[in-house]
Amino acid sequence: MATRRLSNSSMGSTRKAAGGMSLGEKAAEATTPAAMRREQENAKARAKIVHAARKLFVKRGFDAVSMRDIAKAAGYTPGALYVHFADKLQLIHAMMQQDFRAFDNATTDVMQITDPVERLRMLAQGYVRFALAHPHHYKLMFMT
Numbered sequence: 001m002a003t004r005r006l007s008n009s010s011m012g013s014t015r016k017a018a019g020g021m022s023l024g025e026k027a028a029e030a031t032t033p034a035a036m037r038r039e040q041e042n043a044k045a046r047a048k049i050v051h052a053a054r055k056l057f058v059k060r061g062f063d064a065v066s067m068r069d070i071a072k073a074a075g076y077t078p079g080a081l082y083v084h085f086a087d088k089l090q091l092i093h094a095m096m097q098q099d100f101r102a103f104d105n106a107t108t109d110v111m112q113i114t115d116p117v118e119r120l121r122m123l124a125q126g127y128v129r130f131a132l133a134h135p136h137h138y139k140l141m142f143m144t
Contacts, residue, residue, distance in 0.1 A: 042084070045076070045080075046084050046085075046094070048075070048076075049070060049071075049081060049084060049085065049091070050095050050098070051074075052074035053065070053074075053091055053092070054095060054136050054137070054140060055073065055136065056070060056073055057092070057140055058139050062088070065088070067081050067087070067088055067091075092140075095140070096141065099134075099137040099140065102130075102137065103137075103141065106126055106130045110123045110126055
């Protein structure tokens with residue numbers, strides 16, 4: 001159980017969180033090699049989970065896929081998924097954020113074109129290029 005303690009000193013108040021560390025100590029710990037390695041491992045796990053979920057959602061549809069199915073496809077226990085995503089909606093939300101960010105990045109330069117007809121033509125081409133390069137992303141973004 002986490003404890004929170006406020007103590008006053010001549011230097012001001014210091015917040016203590018779980019483990020007895022101040023918030024500043026926690027921030028300093030976040031930059032240690034071990035913390036950075038954990039963060040990288042968590043990012044890899046999230047990417048693996050999102051990748052497995054995307055494949056299942058495309059193949060079976062969002063409603064037909066359970067968190068248990070995603071865990072099995074990603075090679076994790078169901079409980080491990082909940083460390084990274086509270087539920088399936090949070091998972092697909094994170095997936096959509098990534099996908100629309102990638103789509104936005106693929107079409108950003110087009111918005112600099114001043115001729116509206118040329119801009120529309122190039123935007124349509126970018127849309128098609130994105131769909132061909134990322135068919136699973138496209139299907140989830142625009143066809144479900």
